[in-house]
Amino acid sequence: MKLKWLPLLMASSVGAMSAQAASEREVELLVGSYTQGKSQGIYRLQFDSEKGRITPEPLQVFKSANPSWLTLSADQQRLFVVNENGKGQADVVGRVSSVAINPQTHELTLVNQVKTLGEEPTHSSLSHDERYLFVANYGVHADPGGSLAVLPINAQGQLQPVTQMSSHPASRVNPERQLSAHVHSVVSSPDGHFVYANDLGADKIFVYRYDPAANPEHPLIPAEPAAIELPAGSGPRHLLFSRDGKHAYLTTEMSAQVFVFDYDNGQLKQRQAVELAPGQPAGNRAAGGLHTSADGKFLYVSNRGKANELLVFAINPANGELTHLQRRSVEGDHPREFALSPNGKFVLIANQMSNNIVVMERDPQTGKLGDTVQNLSMDAPSDLKFINRP
Numbered sequence: 001m002k003l004k005w006l007p008l009l010m011a012s013s014v015g016a017m018s019a020q021a022a023s024e025r026e027v028e029l030l031v032g033s034y035t036q037g038k039s040q041g042i043y044r045l046q047f048d049s050e051k052g053r054i055t056p057e058p059l060q061v062f063k064s065a066n067p068s069w070l071t072l073s074a075d076q077q078r079l080f081v082v083n084e085n086g087k088g089q090a091d092v093v094g095r096v097s098s099v100a101i102n103p104q105t106h107e108l109t110l111v112n113q114v115k116t117l118g119e120e121p122t123h124s125s126l127s128h129d130e131r132y133l134f135v136a137n138y139g140v141h142a143d144p145g146g147s148l149a150v151l152p153i154n155a156q157g158q159l160q161p162v163t164q165m166s167s168h169p170a171s172r173v174n175p176e177r178q179l180s181a182h183v184h185s186v187v188s189s190p191d192g193h194f195v196y197a198n199d200l201g202a203d204k205i206f207v208y209r210y211d212p213a214a215n216p217e218h219p220l221i222p223a224e225p226a227a228i229e230l231p232a233g234s235g236p237r238h239l240l241f242s243r244d245g246k247h248a249y250l251t252t253e254m255s256a257q258v259f260v261f262d263y264d265n266g267q268l269k270q271r272q273a274v275e276l277a278p279g280q281p282a283g284n285r286a287a288g289g290l291h292t293s294a295d296g297k298f299l300y301v302s303n304r305g306k307a308n309e310l311l312v313f314a315i316n317p318a319n320g321e322l323t324h325l326q327r328r329s330v331e332g333d334h335p336r337e338f339a340l341s342p343n344g345k346f347v348l349i350a351n352q353m354s355n356n357i358v359v360m361e362r363d364p365q366t367g368k369l370g371d372t373v374q375n376l377s378m379d380a381p382s383d384l385k386f387i388n389r390p
Helices: 002-025
Strands: 026-033 041-048 060-063 067-072 078-083 095-101 108-115 121-126 132-137 147-152 164-166 183-188 194-199 204-210 220-229 236-241 247-252 257-264 267-275 287-292 298-303 309-315 322-329 335-340 346-351 356-362 369-377 381-387
Touching: 026 067, 041 067, 060 108, 067 121, 078 108, 078 121, 095 121, 121 183, 132 183, 132 194, 147 183, 194 236, 204 236, 236 287, 247 287, 257 287, 267 322, 287 335, 298 335, 346 381, 356 381
Parallel strands: 067 381, 183 236, 335 381
Antiparallel strands: 026 041, 026 381, 041 060, 067 078, 078 095, 095 108, 121 132, 132 147, 147 164, 183 194, 194 204, 204 220, 236 247, 247 257, 257 267, 287 298, 298 309, 309 322, 335 346, 346 356, 356 369
């Protein structure tokens, strides 16, 4: 009798294994976008991490105005969304939204929304204890310009009104882009004790100590030194710490460079400066996002403008220095952001101005990018974040 049941048991086991494999293969992708055109906000899509393909039909469309940057909590049950509004937009007020993510279905539900007290909020990050959200108000116009905003988060995940604001004097080197502060991103140190505001308008990285115990409403205190000088007219954009926490990488948007720093107890000491577009005209200089591979061996950097490329660098494990490996067209215009798939086999690129997401093969061993797997039409994509299944 047991032998009669054996085929059924084997079939059941194979079926369960197939279902598990499919579950592991299929992950979900959140796409933020600009909504001046046809886009309605955030798109929740399914991604096949073995084939490298996005299912065009969305699982959910979450309506939101200009959700240009998405920040996930550590448990992936909360999403914080900057609404990059400002003068000339349908909504002239910069805002940030708290969104709940259902742990089983991943359905998005709005919790609340508050003002950022600035224009064009373009980036956000959570403090390491997730008690505060740090928002970079870029501020396109010289008046009022950009600022750093600090918003507490209560136990229910609701954003509270801004309790602390910081602005910085501009370098005024570039008369078109640096007449005022333009905070482009805000990130915490690996140990969580310091916060860095990267100000394109000031040509500086501003450094704060994070000390909520001293003053819960003003948890950021200027460090000593309070800023890191960068070359005049370079325009710092995004800062990223290495996987081991010993180094940091900074893109400068206007000069199209990557600066490599050694990190120690809040201090950033420059080690290397790498040109992304050596000898190229100004139109080819527009450095953007940067990400490391999960194993910390490779760094990927986008350069927009007329270049529209993704550059691949090997990271020296001994000192964090970069060696150029590859320069690859993004097959679109203005790669606003990009993301490596959770299994490291693909890179997804959000080309804002050509309205497409390009999926490319990636070799996890060499770090190099290969063939294009998919070119998906998507109106003004700006950010990509994966939700891993529980």
